[in-house]
Amino acid sequence: MEAAGTLERGLALLRVLADDPGRPMAATDLVRATGLARSAVDRVLATLTHLGYLRLDGREVRLAPRLMELGEAYLAGGGLRDALSPPAARLAEELDESVSLAVPDGEGVRFIAQFTRRRTMSVAFRVGDLLPAGRCAAGLALLDPAAPWAVDDQLVEPGLVAVAVPVRDPDGRAVGAVSVVSHTSRHTADGLRAYALPRLRATVTEMETALARPPLTAHRDEGPGGGQNGGPDGGPAGGVDRSRVAKQELGAGYLQSLARGLAVMVALGRPGGATLADASRATGQPRATVRRAVQALERLGYVAARGTRFVLLPKVLELGYAHLSGLPFRAVVQPHLNDLVARVHESASVAVLSGEDIVYLARRPTRRIMSVDITVGTRFPAYATSMGRVLLADLPEERLDAIAVKPLSSHTIATTAELKTVVRQVAADGYALVDQELEEGVRSLAVPIRDGSGRVVAAVNVATHASRATPADLVRDILPELRETAARMAADLAYVHGPAWNGDLREVVRLGR
Known part of the structure; x- marks a missing residue:
């Protein structure tokens, strides 16, 4: 199998498992769901299990917590979660209501942080969950970013009400939305807006100030095939490509190109993204190998180019993050x-x-x-x-x-x-x-x-x-x-x-x- 095709097959299998993580699935179920040959499924499973992304429980295949490092790479590299979470947590405490952070993802919005108040009737959104943009306050706020706020009056679910305000980056783009979420047993939609909106707006102003500060330099150079940050020449000398050792140990059952592609995904999770040279140094892989992986990830909607840099997109969270985080x-x-x-x-x-x-x-x-x-x-x-x-x-x-x-x-x-x-x-x-x-x-x-x-x-x-x-x-x-x-x-x-x-x-x- 060629490198890009192998990475795409591995991600397709992960998506199938993440779509219904509570359903027991065996290799034969994955063959039917993906259309891949049994031999291909077995090799993908062997590789993902070796990386710690899956667990085999008898014949059943389950997502493993280490798979979350893909989502964590996006969350850390995007910077919004870490910058906006402290004021969002304070807002939840001050209002005694649940607060959510969401970002646009295609035709929906995906949650990147939750600060939930524990009650008999409590919000069940999870980090990584995707909602239609037109059915929730955060999505409505991002669909019309010129509007100062948006209200959800039981659009997602009977009894749930929310008010949201868009958060803008220094260029004025709406990059996310903050929602205060409650229940009709506590507030009507208008009552929640009157109660929460003044403090919500003040919090968003604080968040936008935080986004205007220069980002801290950070490196996330460890991954399933990565190593320590390396030399300055743009080559692979500084990183360690651990997939080589695994391939020697496990032989034909181990898909080195899949492991390498996932290592590249993790390596892109740094503030502002990473260049091909950055990813090559971080993973110890040749730049041509990194380029093929990045191109495959772009086609699948997990990566986007920002000039010479490549950044992870919120879609990465679909790979089991919501289930595993809960x-x-x-x-x-x-x-x-x-x-x-x-x-x-x-x-x-x-x-x-x-x-x-x-x-x-x-x-x-x-x-x-x-x-x-x-x-x-x-x-x-x-x-x-x-x-x-x-x-x-x-x-x-x-x-x-x-x-x-x-x-x-x-x-x-x-x-x-x-x-x-x-x-x-x-x-x-x-x-x-x-x-x-x-x-x-x-x-x-x-x-x-x-x-x-x-x-x-x-x-x-x-x-x-x-x-x-x-x-x-x-x-x-x-x-x-x-x-x-x-x-x-x-x-x-x-x-x-x-x-x-x-x-x-x-x-x-x-x-x-």
């Missing part, structure tokens, strides 16, 4: 738990800290006559569990003073002072091993799951009966597997929750339900 916490970590249990043949769990307890958010038990019987939602004292100690180790030590230590077995630590000593050691080691302190016969080993800032937001453990593994066995055999699993979970959570997700316990528990 995944609950448990749905993100559960596949990794399943993989871990398949490798170590012991039960595994994920938990977060709630007061002085841990709460189980996800679990994969093993099937044995004698097993550790715990369900999602179970609470245990943090001080006597491996996951609890990992989570306590990320807290200021003075927080441990309030914890009342009580014996739960003959092995449980006896005092708060002893707990502090143990927790300090856990912080130094990067893991916690608890030997029959919660219950006689139960041993467990846990490591932290961190967010993008390095803060511990959850923990993952493996638990077993003392008769099956000594403490030394767990450290030798299980700890490396646990650490690898935690790293994969953290990577997926970074994509799904992005910079806005701060690991707040209430939000994590809500997501884990």
Whole structure:
């Protein structure tokens, strides 16, 4: 297959999966939906799975969180989300109503940020969703950018009302719209306009001022085939084309041109776009290869030329971003738990800290006559569990003073002072091993799951009966597997929750339900 054709086939398959992500699909379903030969579908699936964009669950194919890096490349490179989100978040807080940011995309508008108020009747738009321009306030504001504002009086859905104002760039072009969205149980359309419009207009003025500032220089040079930013000569010397190694390892089943094309897409996600030379340096690919990929992406509507630079377009978000950005916490970590249990043949769990307890958010038990019987939602004292100690180790030590230590077995630590000593050691080691302190016969080993800032937001453990593994066995055999699993979970959570997700316990528990 030629390079451009292979990239187009891969993106076609991703679109099919993204159109109905809740429907189980196997390779045979994708053959029917795309019209591709089975051999072509198998090679595309193998390549996308290797890149981490898809997961294979038995015969079923599912979108994986890393696919969001394509949408993130557009959102970061476009600059609107990062520039406009802070004032939009403040507006939602001040009005106590949901606020949306949207941009034009063909005959519709696509959402690039949401700041939703949690209510019984709440807005269900997701980042990446596309709505017809004539059926929502943001679209109406962009269809007639000369109008100062637009109102949606239950056009999209009965009960939903919204008011929107266009946002203009320094050249006066309407590049997006900000909407305040509510429900008729709270406001009529006219009432919402009267309530929200003055503050909405002031916020848009603040946003337009932000857009007038010079953009910060940023580089996004990592991708499925990318590497570190390279030399100044416009050649491929600075980047590393990782697809070469994968091709050598996987052979004919790996479509190098597909991996290279997706790497180019990610490389274009920088403020102001990227030249062919920029993308060549970022990906380590020859400029001719980059040019063919960019031309294919232009034909498909994912890229546009801006002089000598090429920028990603909002259509990139159709590649599963809306579905993946809304995944609950448990749905993100559960596949990794399943993989871990398949490798170590012991039960595994994920938990977060709630007061002085841990709460189980996800679990994969093993099937044995004698097993550790715990369900999602179970609470245990943090001080006597491996996951609890990992989570306590990320807290200021003075927080441990309030914890009342009580014996739960003959092995449980006896005092708060002893707990502090143990927790300090856990912080130094990067893991916690608890030997029959919660219950006689139960041993467990846990490591932290961190967010993008390095803060511990959850923990993952493996638990077993003392008769099956000594403490030394767990450290030798299980700890490396646990650490690898935690790293994969953290990577997926970074994509799904992005910079806005701060690991707040209430939000994590809500997501884990």
